[in-house]
Amino acid sequence: MSWLFPDFIAAGRLWMLLVVAAMAAAYVGSLTWRRTAQVRFTQVDLLDRVAPKRPRWRRHVIASVQLLGLALAVVAIARPVERTTERTRSEGRILLLFDVSLSMESTDVAPNRLEAAKEAARDFIDEVDDDVEVGLISFAGVVRVEVDPTLDRSRINRRIEGLELDISTAIGDALFVASDLLVSRAEEDPDRDEELAPGAIVLLTDGATTVGRETADGTATAVEAGIPVFTIAFGTEGGTIVDPVSGDVVPVPVAPAELEVVAEATGGQAFEAQSGDQLADAYDQVRDSLGETLGEEIEITKELTWRWAMAAFVALVTAYALSLWWLRGMV
Template sequence: MQFLQPLMLWSLLLLPLMVIGYLWLLKRRRKQVVAFPTVSWILQNMTTPSPWRRHVPPALLALALALLLLASARPMARVTLPADYMTLIMAMDVSRSMLAEDVEPSRIKAAQKAAKEFLQDLPANVRVGIVSFAGNAQVVQHVTTQKEELVAAIDRFQLQRGTATGSGLLLSLATLRPEANIDLEAALYNPNPYGYGDASANGIAGGASGGARSLDAKPAAKQRTPEPPGSYKGGAIVLLSDGRRTTGPDPLLAAKMAADWGVRVYTVGFGTPNGFIPGYEGYSFFTQVDEEALKGVAKITEADYFKAGSAEDLKKVYQHLSTQFTLEKRDTEITALLAGAALLLVALALTLSAWWFRLGPPTANNLKIAD
């Protein structure tokens, strides 16, 4: 639990002082009873409740005060609330490595089936767009709530050579946040236009020339104040890939751009270490998931990475994600909750006191003389 005004917690020191004062009053009252035997005789012969009951209302009032003092520090707690995600972009790898049959019937067929089931599990008001990437990236379905169109787009996937994971991520970011006017061409083709790390070392287009820029190249985009990673609640990206990047921007640099726009990128590594695709003249090519890159993308954007080695695993991953986009844990101020609980305790203390002790002067009904 966190507190917005932690200095107010010092006020809790009042509680032990109040307890000490309460005990002192009880002790003083006993001395007065002994000093006046007539009063003592009357008190002993009154029909009063069990001795422990007289301590319950003060205890409830003390607990109520503790809650109020705690509320004054404005506590924050992680609670599960309905998610605010309204738009999701599914970025899916359609490189030829998806032909591998280590996942039955094939990676691409299993991925298509799981993706379509994932769409059916999403709330009806969630808007979804689909981006595919291989040697380059393209939007195969613009953002929509029509699930029939989304399913048809998934069925239209065409496998191609190459794996441009970074391009798929950048295009997904531009599709998710069109109001940001992201210069997609600069991001895809300029050597590190936003100043993220060393472009030449990370294989972004143009890095082979040592960072030199031609005279007709576009200038770098203007610097902007980045948003906190994971702060954008209007949408998220789900990226599925089964291999390593072979072309295009570094996905880690693309992830840093997504993080600066506050967008979370949930990544899914699909396939097994034994996956291969047949090549020319009987040669086969093994294809393995670049888990380190996918984990890095998820970490940079304050999201999660999932490993799916089978069709059933992928189905479970998508089921988990559908829950993630329906409910989420969020830091929420619970001051009002504590204050409300304190008021209920005060009301309970007053009610019990009135019920047990019949507030008012002694009468023939509540005073009994010993025989």
């Protein structure tokens, strides 16, 4: 129904609607003048014999349809258009890699790194454009695909809420799994543009790789697939946790250096966040930067002139046919 309320390429031409309005006013004025100047018959029967088939209301219908046709023609002359936006095909896919290692329970970020990260991640996902698929991968010592890329935001948010901590940190493995998943999903589309990245990775972590593939190996996989990785180093230098086995206080400082290398090598960007607010800001910057990877939204302009011109043609033809039928008595 948006074509009923379009934009216009030549909106200045709509001034001609004033001419149509003036014609309508002149028609109404002529009726008033005719009514006052009309010859009054004293005998109704005589009037019926002189003009047995007066057009009465029919002429008003014809005039109205004619004026409608002219108004529609003016709108057509103004070149109405329908404007929509869409993202280039098969570019919209993001994988969020979420660190759930034990260091994420540090309280250097209130209430702790994990809960602050969950809240910021949910806000980020809610702000991503609706036509962009988002997937979720959690990693500690083991990498888990929590949610395959999907447009169902509520499903991802539920999985984020249910994330639990575990031991170790496997950043290299997480990058490998994420890259493989994005490539596989892209290959499912036979019409995809192979020059475009199969998606983007947003990596949130507070540490460095402790088990599994080296981070450099996972980075190489992403580079080979042409996938940019946006990294967020989350936490402070003073972060600590209590060892669940020994009960000792263990320092868990954030380690941004390795993540900067990942971002630079893959063509992404590296960010650091030492608070929940800074993490939210980092996600905002990531979302703004993703446009270069996922494709900018493009405006589609569809001209609707023919529809309005056709409507005007139909109205004027209808008025002409009615005039032949009602006013001239022709079939």
